[in-house]
Amino acid sequence: MPLIFTLPVSFSEGARAACAVTMLAGRGLVLLVAMMAVVIIGTPCAEAGPRSRFIDLPDMHARNGLVSIRDHMSFLRDDSGKLTAEDVILGTHDQAFVPVEPNLALGYTSDTVWIKVTLLYNKTDAGDLGLILLPVYVDDLQVFVPKVAQPRSRDDFEIIIRGDHHLDEQAGAANLFYWSRLDLPDASQATLYFRLQSTSSVNLRAMIATPAGMMYYAIFRTATVSGLLIISLLAIALSLLFWTQSKRRYFLSFALLMFSNAYVVGCGGGLLIVNSFNTGGQFNDIVTGMQTLLATFANIMFVRDYVQTKLNFPRLHRVFNIVLVLNALAFVTLFTERIPYFLVASPLYVATLLALLLLCGRNSVLFRRHRDLGRLTAFLASAIYAGFALLNVLVMVGGTDIIGLQEINYWIPMVPFTLLMLLSMIIRGRRLEEYKKATSALRQSRRAEHRALVMVNERTRELLGAKHTAEAALQAERQMQSEQLRFIDIVRHQYQTPLAVIRSCAATLTRTLPKRDTANLQRIGRIEAATADLVDVLQTSLERSRMQETTTVAKRSEVLVQEHFRKVVARAQSMHDSHCCHLDFHHIDQQDRAFFDEGMVAIALANLLDNAVKFSPDASDIQIDVTRQGQSLTVAVKDGGIGTPETERQMLTHRYARGSNAGNVSGSGLGLNIVAGLVKAHEGEFTLDSIEPQGTKAQFTLPHCFVR
Known part of the structure; x- marks a missing residue:
């Protein structure tokens, strides 16, 4: 073992x-x-000097009732395993015991080992003693305790048998240690012999104990x-x-x-x-x-x-x-x-x-x-x-x-x-717990980063899809505007020839009629003016389409302010005899010049005047105020018409947008959109307001027009 x-x-x-x-x-x-x-x-x-081979039992009380045989034993090694108790105890082999220094350690061996220890005691110390033996898994252990002071045969010894190979001779279940009562003879000393046989490394621990010492050792163990x-x-x-x-x-x-x-x-x-x-x-x-x-x-x-x-x-x-x-x-x-x-x-x-x-x-x-x-x-x-x-x-x-x-x-x-x-x-x-928490946090952050990346990719795909859709819609709209522009070019081309004929005939009639025929000359003058207006209308329509098709850029030039606005208002007045247009200038002299796109401003004002005429009753007045404010030029058109709902003012500048109160008044919903685009090309501002008790005020401001 x-x-x-x-x-x-x-x-x-x-x-x-x-x-x-x-x-x-x-x-x-x-x-x-x-x-x-x-x-x-x-x-x-x-x-270094032999230790005492005798155990003095009276000293046990000073040692908690325990004394070990470790420092007091001698041993004899039986290589043959044939020595009997008579040979060792009563024969000559008793003289062959060798002191153990400092402890018994023989390694793995199958030899039989004999150990002896001598106890010194008096009669009062010999009672109620016990023998504690360890380890509990030793194969075969026999303890020879003398019954008499001078033993002469094997019968003079009490033999205590212990070991896990002698279970039939021991009562009880598992123990923490072996314990046996020790009955010593009536003498001053006695020698105990231990016969140890094991297949493991030889190991024996034994102690002599009083009842108190045994209890102490049991508790300790x-x-x-x-x-x-x-x-x-x-x-x-x-x-x-x-x-x-x-x-x-x-x-x-x-x-x-x-x-x-x-x-x-x-x-x-x-x-x-x-x-x-x-x-x-x-x-x-x-x-x-x-x-x-x-x-x-x-x-x-x-x-x-x-x-x-x-x-x-x-x-x-x-x-x-x-x-x-x-x-x-x-x-x-x-x-x-x-x-x-x-x-x-x-x-x-x-x-x-x-x-x-x-x-x-x-x-x-x-x-x-x-x-x-x-x-x-x-x-x-x-x-x-x-x-x-x-x-x-x-x-x-x-x-x-x-x-x-x-x-x-x-x-x-x-x-x-x-x-x-x-x-x-x-x-x-x-x-490891801290490392686990840090790793878990890093893993969560990476998962969050991955989810965010997935969301970004999905959003990017959505935006790309919306972009492609918008580009397709824009391309379709541009194509439609191109078709409109071509249509207007065709119309203008078709009208130019008859208009040229009308103007030529009117000029011929003017030269042939006598000067005293003022009535016919006035009628021919109106024909010429109407023809010029029609040409301007066609040109204006063409410009509108071109502005809607491409990005509008204002081509500023130096313009006489009063002269320019008088021409635009006079032309509108000649086309709308049912209304009376009043033009006033504020802080602008006869010779004052300003820098703006002459054609764009004319179109913008013409559109505002058209709206004022359409949405105001006949024989009503239309007021046009042209004002200089620092370097800016402000143009305001006021009418006495149906007015503009407050909640729809921002919406009316959108393309094809018409007011909810427009009723059966004809219109395409492009006029105010064109005005807003022309003003924006000048980096200006366009606003709509209602006038009490009724009417609308349309106003646009062009910055940086008056430059010194």
């Missing part, structure tokens, strides 16, 4: 800590190394086992929690490692040793033998995941894979005796030790590089366990147990390791 020892490792990269905390932790590390050096170097060896189990289970829970949040494999591997430690505690504490079923010890051998296999497997897996050997150390990763295969082979040896367990287990010990040393070196490099609390705790935990694992391997192969490792086993190193690992895990878990 193999002796199981834990090989825990460290992991995690904690959050950055304060400088003072890091310095304090560093000093603690130096102090710990110094203490270990003092313990190792200062431990007395066999040559129970508290220790329970505390270690609680710590291990807490570490498992935290590891699984961090693993579910981050999906990092080393958290899962560390949970497996903590489970293996809990398994070791259960076996070492006797919680997993079945004493209530007569299995012949084979079942218990398998249960305890799985400790080493589970521990080595958990250690190798954790080191692989934490150090990322596949990425950073490919060759070592392949070696670890071979070790895992060897671990599976060792599991098979638990069920068969054809392959010696130690031949398979020894490479596992060495490989696990190398893995721990690699992890310790890795944590040391990370701590020197980053100098934070998480890496410091990881380095401390890995250094503690790597050191104890090294000493344990030495003991397993028969080396000297220089610090009493067999006495403390994994109890002492597991406590600081687990606590340091819990701290390191919490720090690393917090950092």
